[in-house]
Amino acid sequence: MSTILVVDDEKEIVDLVEIYLKSEGFSIEKAYDGNRALELMDQKEIDLLILDVMMPGMNGLEVCQRVRYKRKLPIIMLSAKSEDVDKIMGLGMGADDYVTKPFHPLELIARVKSQLNRFAQLTGDLGEDNNEVSIRGLYMDSRSHKATVFEREVELTPTEFDILFLLTTHAGKVFSAEEIFHKVWKEKYLDSNNTVMVHIRKIREKIEENARKPKFIKTVWGVGYVVEK
Template sequence: MNVSKILVVDDEPEIIELITLYLQREGYATYSADNGTDALSLIDKVRPDLILLDVLLKQLNGLDVCLQIRELTDVPVLFVSAKSDDNDIIQGLSVGGDDYITKPFSPGQLVARVKAHLRRQSISMHQQETGRDVLAFDGLIIDLAARTVRVADQPVALSVKEFELLTLLAKQPNRAFQLASLYEAVWGVDSIGDTRTLMVHMSNLRKKIEPDPANPRWIITMRGVGYKFNAEEGTGTPNVYR
């Protein structure tokens, strides 16, 4: 049985020690760095399965580190930061973060988030079949096996969470999803009433696939409910090819 490897990047030794203690209790192999440069070096050597990343770091800040991580790997990156304003969260998720946990945090809740992301990553890898499952709409092609998306015949690069959100909605067109149920389905844990992470990912997804994000064609906001994928007349219904 392979042990999941987790890299903890924080400039506070006490935080690293606390997180490491709880993760090792759960049987994870842990590695740590207190600055961005060492973190990138460790990623290349260790190949972690998940990264816990502070924003305020020496040498390279966490946002710059995340941008470079995304050039190397698509493993889950969870920001753990004292910067808790909406703009801070938007920045973190926009550069490729999968989740954002604010300090002070509950160690138990952090471990639960780690488990959820690793579980989702494992499920996602097992679902990559040799067949070519494709959802085809008018102007939007989603290749489920290759995990690629094309809009107007042009490839669009999506993050892991953006792809999972899109496919979840597109597999059940015209169904209204509540925010909390979307979060739980994609992140694997209860949102505990905080859906900012989901909404930032949805905004980024719209910017990538919608011709006019201010007037979305595909992902429709259902006021007071959540979101749905629009497959009304004029957009086409999904054709699934294998």
């Protein structure tokens, strides 16, 4: 049974999400502010975090960033704002997905299941031939969720790891943003969706010496992204 921590200063939203998630068999922990959320993260075995952006005191973006320093788990951000800049900020802090309020509870449940399934696949056994990949100093191991660049360990979020592992295990193949989104999120891609671009940028910041002149993840303009062999 997966345990999900729901964090929002609006108690009605937390209670509604709890009802739907419990009906799907999930165990729920609740917090109404950032400080309490961090306490529960230290005290409990949390498998996924649902986190509101706009909260009094410590906001969700700061909580997300602090959690990312310590834990590798899926994080879904909630926000009443729909502007791209807010989504980019959330993803930039390490979130894996983003749901805009008001949302349908069933949509949120679908996102939760998708993130948990992806994370389970990342940390599960994929077979001896597919667990490890090494290209020009970049090494990845899906069993330990470990990534290193010239033996320097790189801290990647589950989604960042998933994208980079996809590209490195298919080195030389150009993937469009739509293909990456479909394979990683397993959802329909929208033309206005810049989620993949944001994640690629964050990955480059972590693995490249110069993110503006990437050596690993190359952009094929008008087509997509590729890790060259």
